[in-house]
Amino acid sequence: MSEHPGFTIWFTGLSGAGKTTISEIVAPALRERGLKIEVLDGDVVRTNLSKGLGFSKEDRDTNIRRIAFVADLLSRNGVGVITAAISPYREIRREARSTMGERFIEVYVKASVEACAERDVKGLYEKAFKGEIKEFTGVSDPYEEPEHAEIIVDTENESPEESAQKVIAFVEEKIGVTA
């Protein structure tokens, strides 16, 4: 495998917006292009790096800082990292961007709370609306939209394949690889 510059595709968006679904299309497509890819999914990270943390602002910030720490280590060594955590707070995403500089690619996976609640793949929105889950992003906890995302994908009006293609095309252009 030849040497490519590393990067971090930082998906951000509500639970159910499509972050994991899109990342699961993007990851193998980029591997086919000869890139080394690691996915730091929200759930994987909560298990391996952040067990014991809750969903208060402080704990969420700690969780996201850990993801950024690991993404920085990998991406500065030529790995393409894909993160798929909600990462609701602008300030911490800005911190991650500042650590990784040009390697940071923010992707806003945009879908309204209503659309995500209608999908409700994990049944979490129903519980959140009933108050059975506290501090649920978009319902009882804030989500701060990105202001300068490199890529916006609108999953209410695009298929996962269309959204993934936007991300793949951006990386192809940036890194200079093709299928």
Next chain:
Amino acid sequence: MSEHPGFTIWFTGLSGAGKTTISEIVAPALRERGLKIEVLDGDVVRTNLSKGLGFSKEDRDTNIRRIAFVADLLSRNGVGVITAAISPYREIRREARSTMGERFIEVYVKASVEACAERDVKGLYEKAFKGEIKEFTGVSDPYEEPEHAEIIVDTENESPEESAQKVIAFVEEKIGVTA
């Protein structure tokens, strides 16, 4: 920079045995040989991955599992990782070895409690003997010596340069690089 296989040099030993000192000689020497090197020092990791964890067996195990998780991510992508945490428990080191397989190089940095206490670079042993620090490895908490370390360095009878040279020679042989 050309592509080399990744590996993890896993230093283990008492506080003050010389893990960080040796790693600070090994890291630049391996970089000079064209390898990508990242150091996951105990203190760095406690700040960035494990803030809030204490020194109970459970918390120590969690800390070491996180280091192993990150070392695995890096080393499977061609990075040479150097970890320098006490990692006192055999079982968790075995778990790390089992995750990383052939990439795992265990280095036992051997020095007696008496020798480390005499050096007492950080003044921690004095506090531990007085009971001001609880759960201090080698004093009030166990240290389980490695049984099958790839390398043993005896820092009571070797200079840091001599110890570092053993590690460097092992990696040169394993990866096929030279100065």
